[in-house]
Amino acid sequence: MTTLRFPLSRIEGHARVEMEVQDGEVVSAQFQAIEMRGFRYFVQGTPAEQMPVIVPRICGVCSTAHHVASVKALENALEVEPPKLANEIRELLLLGQLIQNQATSLFIFTMPDRVGASSIFHMEDSEANPEQQLSLAQRALKVRQIGTKLITLAGGQFIHPVKAIIGGVTSGIKAEDAKQMLKELQDTITTACELFDEYWDMSLAMKERIGTWGDDEPACYIASTGVNRPEFNSSVIRVLGPNGNEKATFPPESFRDFLDYQTTDYSFAGKSSFEGMVLRANSLARMNLTRSMGTPCADYYLERLTTEFGKPAHPILLFDLCRGIELVYAFERAIEMLSEDLDYEDTSVPYSLRDGEGYGLVEAPRGPLIHHYTIENGLIADAEFIIPTVHNMGAIERALKVAGERYITPQGINLELEKAVGRVVRAFDPCIACATQ
Amino acid sequence: MSEAKPLPKFAVLQLSGCAGCEVSLINATEWVDNYQLVYMPLVVSTTAVPDDTEILLVSGGVRNDEDIYNLRKAAAKVDRVIAVGTCAISGGVSNLGDRDDVRNIFLAQSTRHHLPHLLPKSHPIDAFVDVDLYLPGCPPTPELFMAALTDPEGYEAGSIVCVECGRKKLKDMRPTHLVGFQQGEVLPDICLINQGYLCVGSSTRGGCRAICTKPGHPCVGCRGPSNAYIEKESSVWFDRVQQVFERMTDIPPEEIKEALHSPQLSLFLFQFTDYSEGGRPPRPKEKVL
Numbered sequence: 001m002t003t004l005r006f007p008l009s010r011i012e013g014h015a016r017v018e019m020e021v022q023d024g025e026v027v028s029a030q031f032q033a034i035e036m037r038g039f040r041y042f043v044q045g046t047p048a049e050q051m052p053v054i055v056p057r058i059c060g061v062c063s064t065a066h067h068v069a070s071v072k073a074l075e076n077a078l079e080v081e082p083p084k085l086a087n088e089i090r091e092l093l094l095l096g097q098l099i100q101n102q103a104t105s106l107f108i109f110t111m112p113d114r115v116g117a118s119s120i121f122h123m124e125d126s127e128a129n130p131e132q133q134l135s136l137a138q139r140a141l142k143v144r145q146i147g148t149k150l151i152t153l154a155g156g157q158f159i160h161p162v163k164a165i166i167g168g169v170t171s172g173i174k175a176e177d178a179k180q181m182l183k184e185l186q187d188t189i190t191t192a193c194e195l196f197d198e199y200w201d202m203s204l205a206m207k208e209r210i211g212t213w214g215d216d217e218p219a220c221y222i223a224s225t226g227v228n229r230p231e232f233n234s235s236v237i238r239v240l241g242p243n244g245n246e247k248a249t250f251p252p253e254s255f256r257d258f259l260d261y262q263t264t265d266y267s268f269a270g271k272s273s274f275e276g277m278v279l280r281a282n283s284l285a286r287m288n289l290t291r292s293m294g295t296p297c298a299d300y301y302l303e304r305l306t307t308e309f310g311k312p313a314h315p316i317l318l319f320d321l322c323r324g325i326e327l328v329y330a331f332e333r334a335i336e337m338l339s340e341d342l343d344y345e346d347t348s349v350p351y352s353l354r355d356g357e358g359y360g361l362v363e364a365p366r367g368p369l370i371h372h373y374t375i376e377n378g379l380i381a382d383a384e385f386i387i388p389t390v391h392n393m394g395a396i397e398r399a400l401k402v403a404g405e406r407y408i409t410p411q412g413i414n415l416e417l418e419k420a421v422g423r424v425v426r427a428f429d430p431c432i433a434c435a436t437q
Numbered sequence: 438m439s440e441a442k443p444l445p446k447f448a449v450l451q452l453s454g455c456a457g458c459e460v461s462l463i464n465a466t467e468w469v470d471n472y473q474l475v476y477m478p479l480v481v482s483t484t485a486v487p488d489d490t491e492i493l494l495v496s497g498g499v500r501n502d503e504d505i506y507n508l509r510k511a512a513a514k515v516d517r518v519i520a521v522g523t524c525a526i527s528g529g530v531s532n533l534g535d536r537d538d539v540r541n542i543f544l545a546q547s548t549r550h551h552l553p554h555l556l557p558k559s560h561p562i563d564a565f566v567d568v569d570l571y572l573p574g575c576p577p578t579p580e581l582f583m584a585a586l587t588d589p590e591g592y593e594a595g596s597i598v599c600v601e602c603g604r605k606k607l608k609d610m611r612p613t614h615l616v617g618f619q620q621g622e623v624l625p626d627i628c629l630i631n632q633g634y635l636c637v638g639s640s641t642r643g644g645c646r647a648i649c650t651k652p653g654h655p656c657v658g659c660r661g662p663s664n665a666y667i668e669k670e671s672s673v674w675f676d677r678v679q680q681v682f683e684r685m686t687d688i689p690p691e692e693i694k695e696a697l698h699s700p701q702l703s704l705f706l707f708q709f710t711d712y713s714e715g716g717r718p719p720r721p722k723e724k725v726l
Contacts, residue, residue: 009478012456018551034553035453036546037500037531041539053657057530060457060576100460108463108480119481121474141466148464152648158464159457159576162654170623170653266551348622422482433455 001027004413006421010109010119012061013432017400017421018266024410029400031393031425033269039437043383048074048353048375049166051383055371056160058385059433061104063160064097064151065364066371066385066434068233071164073371075351077358078166083346086168087233092154092337093161094232094362095330100147101365102283102327103192105429106199107140110320113423114202136195143192143327146184150334153181168348175343182338189331193297196324203321210416212406213315214424215399218242219278221285221312222259222391224361224368229294230286230329234363239274240289244312247274252361252370255386269435271393278398281367281391282429283322288312293325295332301325316399316427323429326365353378364388366431389435392428399424447492447586448476450511452504453531453559454497457576458522462494465579468586476511486511492586493517496576498524498531498559505565512566519570519585520562523659526571526720531559563720571725574645575659581644581726589726595643597663598656602638602647604628606685613687615696623653630685635696639681640666640674644726664722 006017014035020027039058046054052070056063068090075082082090112119120137148158153173155161163170173181207213220241224234239248239258248258259279263270273279288311293299302325309318353375360371367388374382403424407417447468451459459479468474476486486493493515499505512518523529540557562568572585584592595601605627612633623629629636629650638647638656642663650656661667666674675697682693 007484009482010480012479014451014453032551034503035500036543036555037453037559038539038543041542042531042536053654054530057455057457057575060455060460063455063457104460104463112482118483119474119477121469121481137469138466141463141469145464145466156652156654157648158578159461162649163652171625265549268546268549268552 006418008422008425010112010422011425011430011432012059013435015425015430015432017425019400019404019408021404021408024408026401026404026408029397029404030264030266031396031400031430033267033432033436035432036268036436037433040383040385043380046380048077048373048378048380051373051380052164052166053160053162058437059431060159061101062097062364062366062369062431062434064093064155065362065369067155067161068093068164069360069362069364069369069371071166072360072362073358073373074166074360074375075358076360077356077373077375078351078354079356080167080349080351082168083349085172085342085344085347086164088337088342089154089169089172090164091233092173092334092342093151093164095334095337096147096150096154098147098232098326098330098365099150099334100144102323102330103140103144103147105323105365105426106320106327107136107143107195109429110423110426111136111140111199111202113419113426114199114206136198139191139195143188143195146188146331149184150181153177165348167351168346170347172344172347173338173342175341178338178342182335185331185335185338189297189328189335192327192331196301196328199324200321203317207317210420213317214427215395215402216315217398217402218312218314219280219395219398220247220274221288222274222279222281222368223285223289224363225286225290227289228291230290230326230333232363234361234368237361237368238289239279240285240312242277244288252359252368252372255370259391261390267393269387269390269393269432271397272391273394278394279391280395281388282319282365283326284313284316284319285367286363287322287325293329295329295336298325298329298332301328316395316424319427319429366429366434367391385434385437387431387434387437389428389430389432392430393435396425396428396430399427444471444473445492446473446475446487446490447494448486448490448511448515449474449479449494449496450476450486450507451479452495452497452508452525452562453500454522454524454529456496458496461576461579462582465583467583472586486514488514490515491517492519494519494521494585495525495562496521498528499556499562499565500531500559501553501555503553508562508565517569518562518566519572520568521572521582521585522577523573523575523661524559525562526573526661527561528559529575569724571720573642573659573661573725578645578648580646585726592644592726596665597643598638598641598645598647598650598660601643601645602650604650607631611685611687615688615692625653628685629653629655630682633686633688635693637678640677642667642725661725664725667722667725668719
């Protein structure tokens with residue numbers, strides 16, 4: 001038996017892939033999350049009210065999703081309903097996160113795979129001409145920076161936001177600040193679309209070269225987005241069966257009744273499944289579970305995707321294209337929202353701290369994220385984080401196996417395998433810091 | 438035309454952390470034209486820090502045996518090591534796990550097959566390698582990253598967060614109790630202490646441009662003590678915060694004391710205790726940006 005070990009880069013956190021091969025057959029493909037910080041344990045005893053500031057530190061990439069999920073879990077436990085303005089600001093926060101995350105995944109993590117470079121900052125080992133590369137990097141950073149600016153505007157601190165509080169938000173958005181942000185979004189959306197167009201073409205070219213979109217077998221899909229249009233400040237989780245029929249709809253507190261969870265000895269992250277079937281979360285799941293984007297440019301791209309690949313679509317490299325559609329959507333939706341007044345009264349409602357148990361759900365860029373807290377005497381007695389990347393673990397391993405079988409034969413190992421492993425993992429945009437907390 | 442001088446090379450090593458520091462760094466774009474990024478697994482596919490690298494930024498704490506190995510190996514290759522963010526400087530948020538019950542959980546995990554062995558607690562990087570510059574913040578802002586890479590001495594920051602915050606301190610608005618850590622309406626433009634929030638910006642080092650307090654969230658002290666306290670025992674820092682509240686409010690001192698020492702605010706204040714306790718010498722202020 002031979003063990004192949006692949007270090008991973010251009011993903012969030014520390015992970016590696018191991019494949020065991022016997023006589024040219026792939027015996028196993030493991031995705032190993034190799035770090036753990038232990039948030040679940042050390043937040044025990046923390047004042048409940050501090051959670052929204054502590055838990056963003058689970059992950060600097062997904063911090064906004066944790067911030068909002070945390071506040072929602074506490075509100076659920078304390079039976080508090082935030083005012084409309086607070087929900088709007090939180091949605092904007094999540095849109096900022098979506099822009100930042102999808103731009104990072106598309107242009108910094110996966111675009112180099114399409115042009116054969118080690119990073120978007122390195123022109124010399126690229127197949128494309130240097131000038132074009134440089135301008136790619138600068139444009140890509142500019143687009144993702146808009147996401148950060150939006151998070152800062154809606155959330156205060158730019159990586160670990162602070163503005164969502166139990167019962168609401170600390171402040172609205174002043175008209176002049178909204179106007180400035182609106183202008184920046186309008187100035188940059190064209191760049192985002194151009195980059196995405198280039199990305200789409202590069203993806204088609206890559207498909208021509210490698211001859212596959214990766215694992216394109218059907219799977220189940222899980223998301224908490226809306227039925228008719230996207231929703232990120234979400235409340236209900238839905239699961240789609242492999243044939244495209246909806247299999248389950250449930251609130252966050254019922255997740256145990258629908259999802260099976262399994263731990264492994266080779267990874268600090270477990271994996272979940274649905275009725276014994278492989279689950280997929282993230283952009284492709286949302287696209288398969290939502291009728292439309294509800295904004296013009298994003299809908300144009302969605303239609304293009306659906307025409308070319310059908311619905312539900314299964315090939316894993318489509319996750320990347322779906323991220324681009326969502327990037328455009330987030331720009332358009334944020335522009336829509338900032339055109340309305342976000343500085344009216346009632347930013348929050350009062351609450352009183354008491355014992356209780358609560359669940360908070362948001363649709364994070366990587367899928368449905370649930371925080372579950374038990375509060376005793378104002379302190380966290382127990383905390384549980386149900387992480388979307390964990391839903392994808394089984395799907396990642398299945399796709400790795402497909403790649404292994406494609407490039408490993410009794411005659412030898414095709415060197416394309418290493419690149420394929422990177423492409424497969426990045427398609428799912430896993431977040432290891434979150435998955436292991 | 439003479440040949441252009443090659444750009445200085447820098448590398449970013451991420452140990453156990455959240456990648457927030459890296460995300461902050463890629464929010465700064467100015468370095469793209471001034472530096473050659475040779476190693477940063479988050480954004481570049483390379484396997485090791487090249488030998489001729491000048492600057493190594495290290496984020497995250499030392500949580501497992503692979504972290505120690507990677508840190509020592511990388512630090513040996515470079516001219517200058519910069520510890521970035523609170524995790525690298527003092528163990529960070531993960532240091533909240535430095536309790537017996539939590540340590541036992543980590544130890545129980547440490548024998549797992551194939552996986553790096555977890556250490557009983559998270560360590561700052563200067564427990565293993567020499568550090569030339571400390572860049573505190575959770576995370577440091579892009580502006581601070583650029584300053585650390587280009588001109589640490591020339592960076593102009595307010596001595597404390599209050600200087601950069603600009604909320605007005607009022608003489609006649611004296612709360613009698615702390616409001617919840619996050620509770621209540623926040624009045625714009627008025628000092629959060631006047632409004633009864635446990636804000637520690639008055640002795641936290643400036644440079645962050647008060648991005649939390651301006652929109653209404655009390656400072657949690659992520660940049661650590663200001664130069665006046667950084668080389669002193671952490672109790673001096675705590676006392677200072679206490680004095681500010683006694684001067685500005687009618688909140689009973691015990692209430693402040695309890696709030697500062699209880700898990701309330703433990704997120705960041707706790708971690709800085711090892712600036713002067715736990716057997717490690719304080720970091721000299723010249724080395725802290």
